[in-house]
Amino acid sequence: MGIPEKIKRIKEEMRRTQINKATERHLGVLKARLARLKRMQEEQASKRAGGNAGYSVKKGGDATVVLLGLPSVGKSTLLNHLTGSNSKVAAYNFTTLTVIPGILNHKGARVQVLDIPGIIKGASEGKGLGKRVLSAARSADLLLVMLDVFNPDSREILLDEVRAIGIRPDEAMPRVNVKKRSSGGVTVTDLAGVTHVDEEGVKQVLRGYGQPNAHVTIRQDITYDQLIDVLMKNRVYVPTLTVVNKIDMVDQSYLADLKESLRFEFLPISADNDVNLDRLKDQIFRKLDFIRVYMKPKGEEPDYDEPMIIRNGDTVEDVADKVHRRLKEELRYTRIWGRSVRFGGQKVRLTHPPMDEDIITFYS
Ligand SMILES: Nc1nc2c(ncn2[C@@H]2O[C@H](COP(=O)(O)OP(=O)(O)O)[C@@H](O)[C@H]2O)c(=O)[nH]1
Ligand SMILES: [Mg+2]
Known part of the structure; x- marks a missing residue:
């Protein structure tokens, strides 16, 4: 049976299945199988098309x-x-x-x-x-x-x-972590307070998706749809x-x-x-949750006239990339003055998220 035929059969079964508490798990498994088949179909199509099907729009602006x-x-x-x-x-x-x-x-x-x-x-x-x-x-x-x-x-x-x-x-991205492994089946932890899925259902959905060995950590109450989103990774x-x-x-x-x-x-x-x-x-x-950071060249005053606009949650690395694509290669360390650090001029890592009106100096 080819993929389109399999997809058709699953869709038919989904249509026949009434949606209620008792069938939730079964529907979840059907959706997982469907998601896997669709992904396979898309992979084949994109191979045929020679890679990227769809518009890729250049990122511009902030x-x-x-x-x-x-x-x-x-x-x-x-x-x-x-x-x-x-x-x-x-x-x-x-x-x-x-x-x-x-x-x-x-x-x-x-x-x-x-x-x-x-x-x-x-x-x-x-x-x-x-x-x-x-x-x-x-x-x-x-x-x-x-x-x-x-x-x-x-x-x-x-x-x-x-x-x-x-x-x-x-x-919001579901707070669920799926860690693949080579054997041992599916194990699930942190099911306390989770009401829409159960352990057996999670196991069956992962198997249905073609991931029979994994450890799943669930940190919030999710639905089977959300679990499949996590598995698909491209949401x-x-x-x-x-x-x-x-x-x-x-x-x-x-x-x-x-x-x-x-x-x-x-x-x-x-x-x-x-x-x-x-x-x-x-x-x-x-x-868009923009924040402003001021660049301070080594030994000079900060440039208050032209703040760099970044998003709340962006990191020092994002700022560096915005200043210059290759800045990171020569970067030795970074200092920040402002609300995101405990003291002015604190050295921070690339993963550090600045806050609004922080002052940043890159040392290369
Ligand atoms: N009355 C009114 N007409 C509008 C307004 N905005 C757009 N239109 C008209 O709606 C039609 C479609 O507009 P367009 O911008 O081409 O729509 P699009 O297909 O969504 O890009 C045009 O005739 C516009 O002049 C508005 O605020 N008020
Ligand atoms: Mg138009």
């Missing part, structure tokens, strides 16, 4: 925001108004045929904003411009979900499409911001009703009329 919205919600308009770039705007679908980048300058940060062609339901399965274009979203540090004021329910469609290509919007965990566009077309009471009825937070905007775009820039900046 972070990347990807606009996610159905055709005609106003993505190109917003990109143009935020960044002054020239993404073609038109009143019909599919005007954006490739990924269009623009740079948003805000509070010293340079944010790359990508306008990707209108996503439609089924894009992740290759419908419309499909998977290749959607894959640009995997490079995002933030997904800007854009809805039309007359069609605000499309949020779940969009999120489902990006979930299907391995993006986990607004989820990306990305925060989202949601905007509702074209509010110039509705009145205040319509907006108030929307706020009542929608179960998610959103910022109402009008891209075309520049309504709330400054607030949007602030929210993007905050959501």
Whole structure:
């Protein structure tokens, strides 16, 4: 039996299986088998295509925001108004045929904003411009979900499409560690407080995925879906911001009703009329969790005029790479003054995460 046939059979069995407490484990195992087969299929396809199938977008700026919205919600308009770039705007679908980048300058940060062609339901399965274009979203540090004021329910469609290509919007990476080994079967520790999976289920899911020997440490309550995400390894965990566009077309009471009825937070905007775009820039900046560090050349004053913008959690190594790609090779040590160290001028390792307004000197 070939892979497509096996996939079909598993999907049929999943459809036949009712979802309830008693079948959770069985469904988990089916999903694990399916995940393994799909991975094998993708590996074969990418070999045939000669490697990387999908857009690879060069990282530019201090972070990347990807606009996610159905055709005609106003993505190109917003990109143009935020960044002054020239993404073609038109009143019909599919005007954006490739990924269009623009740079948003805000509070010293340079944010790359990508306008990707209108996503439609089924894009992740290759419908419309499909998977290749959607894959640009995997490079995002933030997904800007854009809805039309007359069609605000499309949020779940969009999120489902990006979930299907391995993006986990607004989820944190599960605190689960799977350590492969050569024998000994599957062992599981730290199941205290875990309610959605059990030891036998974890074992079966790992076997179903083709990993019969491993030690699994579970540090939070996870589902089988999350366990499979951990096994797949290629998941990306990305925060989202949601905007509702074209509010110039509705009145205040319509907006108030929307706020009542929608179960998610959103910022109402009008891209075309520049309504709330400054607030949007602030929210993007905050959501990306930027911090500023000042570079101090050896024996000189810190450069307070041009802070380097990094993300909260970035390390000294990230800073070094940003200064110069090859700085690390010659680097002997690094000193930091500021909130992330106990005393000023403390020597720190490459793995040290600076804090906002730290001062850094590299010694080479
Ligand atoms: N009324 C109104 N129309 C808008 C707004 N933003 C975009 N549009 C219009 O919506 C249509 C589609 O916009 P476009 O940016 O091409 O959408 P895209 O397909 O998501 O890139 C165009 O006719 C825009 O002029 C807005 O804030 N208000
Ligand atoms: Mg467009």
